[in-house]
Amino acid sequence: EADIYQTPRYLVIGTGKKITLECSQTMGHDKMYWYQQDPGMELHLIHYSYGVNSTEKGDLSSESTVSRIRTEHFPLTLESARPSHTSQYLCASSEALFQETQYFGPGTRLLVL
Amino acid sequence: AQSVTQPDIHITVSEGASLELRCNYSYGATPYLFWYVQSPGQGLQLLLKYFSGDTLVQGIKGFEAEFKRSQSSFNLRKPSVHWSDAAEYFCAVGGNNAGNMLTFGGGTRLMVKP
Numbered sequence: 502e503a504d505i506y507q508t509p510r511y512l513v514i515g516t517g518k519k520i521t522l523e524c525s526q527t528m529g530h531d532k533m534y535w536y537q538q539d540p541g542m543e544l545h546l547i548h549y550s551y552g553v554n555s556t557e558k559g560d561l562s563s564e565s566t567v568s569r570i571r572t573e574h575f576p577l578t579l580e581s582a583r584p585s586h587t588s589q590y591l592c593a594s595s596e597a598l599f600q601e602t603q604y605f606g607p608g609t610r611l612l613v614l
Numbered sequence: 615a616q617s618v619t620q621p622d623i624h625i626t627v628s629e630g631a632s633l634e635l636r637c638n639y640s641y642g643a644t645p646y647l648f649w650y651v652q653s654p655g656q657g658l659q660l661l662l663k664y665f666s667g668d669t670l671v672q673g674i675k676g677f678e679a680e681f682k683r684s685q686s687s688f689n690l691r692k693p694s695v696h697w698s699d700a701a702e703y704f705c706a707v708g709g710n711n712a713g714n715m716l717t718f719g720g721g722t723r724l725m726v727k728p
Binding site for chain 1: 648650655656657658659660663702704715716718719720721723
């Protein structure tokens, strides 16, 4: 059982608000990821990190930003939420450099009104 | 560029019937292949993975998948489906170096009839 947590699980917020989605893992994994998933659709990688102080953009362009100050923590921030940001955000982590088995958190469902 | 195709968006099977979910991939070298399952409102759980060796891979919950290089496929199977298997299933492909990320297919939603 993977130990990766996301909070909040559900968030409803108004346009223009700043939000931070939290992701923490207790497995000591170096690599962490953020995916965006619209209902019934595939996952799109929006950010990833190789380790502390490393952040990279993924395949899908996103207005969000991430930080990696501690190994276990990889928060995602939207400075000004918009309805187009409504989606599910999944956080994941992996241990090894070459075997990309990723362990996923339960996700955060975001609704921007 | 790597890609994954899951041709079936929805599949409905009767409880107790056999199941096969299709996955075709495109990748320039030896792929790492994964099947994940996602229950409603949940994250993804790894069912099984193929890195090398035996092309028939056993996973959790009675699932198995077979890697067929000649067909670029990695189909997921289960001999007898249970109602609790109703979920969304994602196939993913990754590479064998540190820079390669996972690419996910569009998913197949499985419904199970009683």
